[in-house]
Amino acid sequence: MPVVSIEKVxxxxxxxxxxxxxxxxxxxxxxxxxxIFRDGTGxxxxxxxxxxxxxxxxxxxxxxxxxxxxxTGTVRADQRAPGGYELHVTQAVIVQKIPESEPYPIQLKEHxxxxxxxxxxxxxxSPRQASILRIRAEAIRAAREYMDGQGYxxxxxxxxxxxxxxxxxxxxxxSYIDDQxxxxxxxxxxxxxxxxxxxxxxxxxxxxxxAEKSKTRRHLTEFWMLEPEAAxxxxxxxxxxxxxxxxxxxxSVVKNRARELETLKRDVKKLETVKPPFPxxxxxxxxKILQKSGKEVKWGDDFGGDEExxxxxxxxxxxxxxxxxxxxxxxxxxxxxxxxxxALGFDMLASEGYGEIIGGGERMSSYENLVKRIRExxxxxxxxxxxxxxxxxxxxPHAGFGLGLERTVAWxxxxxxxxxxxxxxxxxxxxxx
Ligand code: 4AD
Ligand code: MG
Numbered sequence: 541m542p543v544v545s546i547e548k549v550x551x552x553x554x555x556x557x558x559x560x561x562x563x564x565x566x567x568x569x570x571x572x573x574x575x576i577f578r579d580g581t582g583x584x585x586x587x588x589x590x591x592x593x594x595x596x597x598x599x600x601x602x603x604x605x606x607x608x609x610x611x612t613g614t615v616r617a618d619q620r621a622p623g624g625y626e627l628h629v630t631q632a633v634i635v636q637k638i639p640e641s642e643p644y645p646i647q648l649k650e651h652x653x654x655x656x657x658x659x660x661x662x663x664x665x666s667p668r669q670a671s672i673l674r675i676r677a678e679a680i681r682a683a684r685e686y687m688d689g690q691g692y693x694x695x696x697x698x699x700x701x702x703x704x705x706x707x708x709x710x711x712x713x714x715s716y717i718d719d720q721x722x723x724x725x726x727x728x729x730x731x732x733x734x735x736x737x738x739x740x741x742x743x744x745x746x747x748x749x750x751a752e753k754s755k756t757r758r759h760l761t762e763f764w765m766l767e768p769e770a771a772x773x774x775x776x777x778x779x780x781x782x783x784x785x786x787x788x789x790x791x792s793v794v795k796n797r798a799r800e801l802e803t804l805k806r807d808v809k810k811l812e813t814v815k816p817p818f819p820x821x822x823x824x825x826x827x828k829i830l831q832k833s834g835k836e837v838k839w840g841d842d843f844g845g846d847e848e849x850x851x852x853x854x855x856x857x858x859x860x861x862x863x864x865x866x867x868x869x870x871x872x873x874x875x876x877x878x879x880x881x882x883a884l885g886f887d888m889l890a891s892e893g894y895g896e897i898i899g900g901g902e903r904m905s906s907y908e909n910l911v912k913r914i915r916e917x918x919x920x921x922x923x924x925x926x927x928x929x930x931x932x933x934x935x936x937p938h939a940g941f942g943l944g945l946e947r948t949v950a951w952x953x954x955x956x957x958x959x960x961x962x963x964x965x966x967x968x969x970x971x972x973x
Contacts, residue, residue: 547581547799549615549625558612559584559627562665565648571933573600577627583667586613586627593808599632606644606665608635638786645973660964661973671747671800672961675793678947680745682792683766683943686785687743695735697728699745703900703923705730706870710750712761714796724749725923729872730927732769733903736938737930743768748942757844757957759948762966769940775884775902779860782888782898783818785943786858790814793952806954810892815857820860823882826851830849842868850891858897862886871913874902874937886941894951900941907931 549557568574571590578582592596596611603609615628619873638644646662656663665667684694689872706709706726708822714723728744735742745766752759768781794801794811801808820828830837832851842864852859858886863882866875871963873883904910910931914924950962959965963973 543564546577546579546584546623549582549584550617550625551644552615553617553625554615554924556612556614556630557627558610559862560592561608561769563605563607563609564667565599565605568601568699573597574613575600576622577609577667578670580670581618581791582623584613584623584625584627585621586629588629588632589855595631596632596746599634600629602640603634604638604640604643605648606635606662609633611844612637619635622827634838643777654810657959657965657970658972663929664963667803669960670933671803672955673963674800674952674959675797675804675953676798676945677950678793679789682789682796683785683945685792686788687766687768690741690781690784692741692743692770693735695744696746697725697730697731697767699724699725699747699749703920706901710752712749712751720782723933724891726750727765728767728938729769729942732940733930733938734926736769736771736940737934737936741768743771753968757948757959758845758947758959760962760965760967763947763958763962764941764945766945767940769938771936771938773939774904774937775862775886775939776801777939778900778902779818779820779862779886780816782860782886782900782941782943783816783858783884786818786888786897786948787815787949792908800955803953804953806952810856811952814858814891818858818860819855821851822862823864826861829854839959840867845938848895851915852889852893852895853890855891858888859891860886860888860892860898862901869901869915872903872910874904884939890947890951892951892954895945897947897951898941898943902937902939905931905935905937907935938966 541556544552544557559577559579561577564576564578564583565576573588575586586601588597606881610633611629612631613627616626616628618626645659663774689798700722712724714722721944725748727748732742732744748761749762790811830847864885866881866883869883870886873885876882876884887896888898890897914921946958946961950958
C-alpha cells in the first residue's frame with residue numbers, strides 16, 4: 541500500500557493507503573473502535589469493525605494513547621470527520637505499545653503550564669503545539685524567501701563574540717579556550733555591518749542570547765533574529781523593508797498554513813489586514829498618544845510592554861515608531877542631523893498587544909563620533925577596533941534592523957506566551973528539557 545501523510549490523504553479518496561504514526565486517542569463502542577491517528581501532519585479518525593476486520597480489531601482494542609502504529613485502510617470523505625476524511629481500517633501493525641501500567645504522561649485534559657514545560661519533549665506532539673511549530677517553519681521559509689528576493693545575501697554571524705552589542709547587562713559570559721573569555725552574541729548586527737560593506741545588501745538569521753532577568757511573556761534568553769543590513773541605506777529604506785518583510789511572512793502563513801491557524805482558532809481577519817503601508821509615528825507623537833490615554837510617561841522615557849500595547853491598539857496593523865531619544869538607544873545609532881537628541885532608529889510594534897517585533901535604524905558612520913560613543917559608554921575599545929575599521933576604510937551611510945522571530949510567530953499564532961513558539965524554550969529559570 542502507498543504510505544501517505546495525513547495532510548495529503550484527500551488525494552487518495554476511495555483508495556487504500558497506509559498511515560504511519562501514533563494513536564492520539566481512541567473511543568470504543570461495542571464491536572466498533574474509533575481511533576484517532578496523528579502523524580505530525582494532521583489527525584484522522586478511523587473506524588475498525590470487529591465483524592469486517594477481526595484481526596485489526598484485536599490489534600487495536602485496548603491500545604493506549606501515543607502508542608506507535610501503522611494502519612492500512614480505505615480513505616472515505618466524510619463531512620463530519622475532522623479534516624474531512626475517515627480511514628476504514630483493514631490492517632494494523634503495532635510498533636510499540638505503551639503499557640497501561642506506565643501511561644503517556646500528558647492526558648487529553650487541561651494540565652498546568654509548568655508540567656507541560658517539564659514535558660516539552662512530549663507536549664509538542666499535541667495538535668496545537670505541532671501547528672505552532674509548523675507555522676514557525678513557514679515564517680522562517682517566507683522570511684528567507686523575501687530577503688533573498690530583495691537581493692539580500694545570507695551571511696552568518698558568529699555566536700561566540702569578544703564584546704557586547706546591546707548593552708553589557710544582558711551578556712552571557714562563557715569560558716573559552718585557555719582562560720579566554722567570550723560572550724554569546726546578543727545580535728549579529730556588528731558583523732553584518734562588515735559583510736554589508738563587502739557585499740552590499742546582506743542578512744543573518746540565527747540564535748541570539750540575552751541574559752534577560754525579565755520574566756515576561758515576551759522574553760526568552762535564547763531567541764532567533766533575522767538581521768538585514770544594507771550599505772548606502774537610510775532609516776526610511778529600513779522601514780519599507782521591514783513592512784514588506786513582515787507582511788510577506790504574515791500573508792504566507794495565512795495562505796500556506798490555513799489549517800494550522802484554524803487549529804489554533806486564530807482570527808485570520810486580523811492577519812489579513814497586515815499589508816503595507818504600516819503607519820509611522822514619531823516618538824514625540826507616541827508620547828502624546830500615551831499621555832492622552834492616561835499613561836504616566838514623559839519625554840525621554842523608554843516604553844515598556846504596557847506602553848507598547850496602548851500604542852499598537854490604535855492601529856489595525858503593526859505601527860513603526862521612529863526617532864527615539866538618543867539617550868535611551870544603543871551606542872551605534874546615528875543621530876538625526878536636524879535634531880541630534882533623536883536617533884535615526886525605529887521599532888515596529890505588532891498589533892494586538894504583542895509588542896516590539898523589530899528594532900533597528902541607521903548606524904553611526906563617522907569614525908570620530910563612534911569612538912566618542914564607545915568611550916562615553918565605557919565599552920572596551922580594543923574589542924571594537926575591527927568595528928571601527930569599517931569607519932576608517934570607506935565608511936558609508938548604512939542601516940539595518942533585527943526581527944525577533946519568536947515575537948513575530950507568537951503574534952501570528954495568537955499565543956499567550958512566546959515560550960510556545962520555539963521547540964525548546966530557554967528562559968530565566970528554565971533549561972530543561
Ligand atoms: O531591539 P533589539 O535589541 O535590536 C538589536 O539587537 C539590534 N542590534 C538589531 C539590529 O539592528 N540588527 O532586538 C531586536 C528584536 C526585538 O525587536 C525583539 O523582537 C527581539 O529582537 N528580542 C527578543 N525576543 C525574545 N526575547 C528577548 N529577550 C528579546 N530581545 C529582543
Ligand atoms: Mg529594541
